[in-house]
Amino acid sequence: MKHERGFGIDIGGSGIKGAPVDLTTGTLAAERVRIPTPQPSTPEAVAETVGQILDTFGWKSSFGCTFPAVVQHGVTRTAANVDPAWVDCDAATVLRKVTGRDGLLVNDADAAGVAEVAFGAAGSRAGVVLLATLGTGIGSALIVDGHLVPNTEFGHLEIDGHDAETRAADSARDRDDLDWEQWGERLTRYFTHVENLLWPDLIVVGGGVSKKFDKWSPYVRTRTPMVPAKLLNEAGIIGAALLAHG
Known part of the structure; x- marks a missing residue:
């Protein structure tokens, strides 16, 4: 072939x-x-x-x-x-x-989201898929029934008076010397807010910290299934x- x-x-x-x-x-x-x-x-x-x-x-x-x-x-x-x-x-x-x-x-982030839906963690998932990359900031990609909604900037939502990524990005974890449980509380606040806006069917988490998904994900509470990205870099x-x- x-x-x-x-x-x-x-x-x-x-x-x-x-x-x-x-x-x-x-x-x-x-x-x-x-x-x-x-x-x-x-x-x-x-x-x-x-x-x-x-x-x-x-x-x-x-x-x-x-x-x-x-x-x-x-x-x-x-x-x-x-x-x-x-x-x-x-x-x-x-x-x-x-x-x-x-x-x-x-x-x-849009390109990474499309790849994860086609070949990665989202597995051609129908419905609403949100990719969130946790790194220096928070990048986002929104795919609806396989179609990309370009240029979403959900890392810059204002939550509790703060730009979301300044509190919940991986860089914020390093800056504030948070342990996994403390960071998980911040991620719970962030993803709960996003869930209430979008009602996604699946959340895929990318960025370097996705390799440590098992360390921090138990401390994040979401109603939406959450999985680590597969395609990484x-x-x-x-x-x-x-x-x-x-």
Whole structure:
């Protein structure tokens, strides 16, 4: 059986990673390449690095590309951990001009959510699936019956007078020296609020702390089933390639 392939790029504040993706199995078709994010991380400099990764694999056609920002129709509206020049940048046009290929830009959490629904922990789950990535902040992706609702920012909900991620992200656990039970109480408050807004059928938790799911999840009380993400650091690449192909 012939397996279709796509290509995914994952742009982060410290590194840019990419690889071809087997779209039938949802796995990387070759070992990914990582290049440090250029400094300053202007759109043109980052696009040149993206082009280097594509050239490494001899990839000539369109590709998917994650970005740590709100992305509307190829325009990056925000910029987290990258140069401010990305704000309101027509990034899709910059990518096309610099790389000579069409690139579909997508928020990084959105790409991870799509990958987890297609090939990971959500297992093509019907209904409402929420992916929450717990790291420096809280990223979110909302998928309804397999369709992405892009650019949700549920990490920035105001809860008890605070921006939610400043209290419940993994970075807040480190900053406030919380044990798993104490952090679990904060996560319970956060996820209860989100549940009351969305009534999801499944919550998938991503980010590095998902590897320690068994340590903290017993202290989180939700009415919604909660599972750890499966694809981890490859989710963005896989989701971006899938969205670009679809």
